[in-house]
Amino acid sequence: MDSNEWIKKLGDIAEAFKSFSESNVDITFLEERFVGKRGELTLLLRELGSFKPEEKKLLGAKGNELKNKIVSFCESKKNLFSGFKEYHYDIDITLPSKKYNQSNLHPITITLNRIIDIFQKLGFSIEWGPLVEEDYYNFEALNFSPDHPARDMQDTFYLDLKDDKNKNYLLRTHTSPVQIRSMLKYKPPLRIISPGKVFRSEAIDSTHSFVFNQIEGFYVDKNVSMADLKWTLESFMKDFFGSSAKIRFSPSYFPFVEPGAQAEVSCVFCGGTDKSCRVCHGSGWIEMLGAGVMHPNVLKNCGYDPNEFSGFAFGAGIERFAMLLLGIDDLRVLYENDLRVLRQIF
Numbered sequence: 001m002d003s004n005e006w007i008k009k010l011g012d013i014a015e016a017f018k019s020f021s022e023s024n025v026d027i028t029f030l031e032e033r034f035v036g037k038r039g040e041l042t043l044l045l046r047e048l049g050s051f052k053p054e055e056k057k058l059l060g061a062k063g064n065e066l067k068n069k070i071v072s073f074c075e076s077k078k079n080l081f082s083g084f085k086e087y088h089y090d091i092d093i094t095l096p097s098k099k100y101n102q103s104n105l106h107p108i109t110i111t112l113n114r115i116i117d118i119f120q121k122l123g124f125s126i127e128w129g130p131l132v133e134e135d136y137y138n139f140e141a142l143n144f145s146p147d148h149p150a151r152d153m154q155d156t157f158y159l160d161l162k163d164d165k166n167k168n169y170l171l172r173t174h175t176s177p178v179q180i181r182s183m184l185k186y187k188p189p190l191r192i193i194s195p196g197k198v199f200r201s202e203a204i205d206s207t208h209s210f211v212f213n214q215i216e217g218f219y220v221d222k223n224v225s226m227a228d229l230k231w232t233l234e235s236f237m238k239d240f241f242g243s244s245a246k247i248r249f250s251p252s253y254f255p256f257v258e259p260g261a262q263a264e265v266s267c268v269f270c271g272g273t274d275k276s277c278r279v280c281h282g283s284g285w286i287e288m289l290g291a292g293v294m295h296p297n298v299l300k301n302c303g304y305d306p307n308e309f310s311g312f313a314f315g316a317g318i319e320r321f322a323m324l325l326l327g328i329d330d331l332r333v334l335y336e337n338d339l340r341v342l343r344q345i346f
């Protein structure tokens, strides 16, 4: 090796050290690789033994300069970390950690997720609809004509929005408009649930609120009857409340179904045996939802032939299920988000 080759090798080592020292490489590794017993620089310096004295002096100075640089770099890094040793004994890993508030899903979300899971098992898919709805989808297409008295049962907030088509807008009073929107969008057979917020112009008390959550469900196909509705709702209730749950219908009126029914579930809390049961008050039945067979006019409004297709629909308040599930008797608890109450629920 002549002096030029030696200088080139020294340059390569300096370059390699530079790139390693800029990365987070382990200091012991760096030391061993360059200035350890078999380190690259150590071996190169040993080569100087075969050079002439004047060359040895010149090259040795350059080589030692790099060596000192590497050694002091490594020492400075070691000193930087050695400070931690002083604190080592001050850490007590057995001390309990600080308590932080753990977040959790809201009771309404938990209840809704459970309802959705059950209906998905029964083959229903989910559709979402807008909260600001056109009068047509919220009322008219659902067989509420403009001065239908049933509109009074669902008084809501009307919006002063007029577009070029002169439509009337309101905050939807139920999730049923999603029935219309879905039926116009897809072809039967349809098995759909649609959860979401709905609005009514009501004063707040323990069982009423101006905003609450509903879930709509409907099934349209050939030969769908009240029997399919009963089976579906009973399967759902058994999954939600337990296998002893039963369903009974009593006549009710909603313009978009014919016949319409109020569905009650047997009281799974007392089995109808406790006169002082705070849920059923001894009747053995709890009102849970409104349901019925789709009115032919609703099918016609969506372009379906009522002689070919039929369907059922139901709608239920999520809060009602959450209250029963969690043993709450005041609806307002679900909206106030008082941590003292929520912590008792979870």
Ligand SMILES: [Zn+2]
Pocket (backbone or CB within 6 Å): 267, 268, 269, 270, 271, 272, 273, 274, 277, 278, 279, 280, 281, 282, 283, 284
């Ligand atoms: Zn009861």
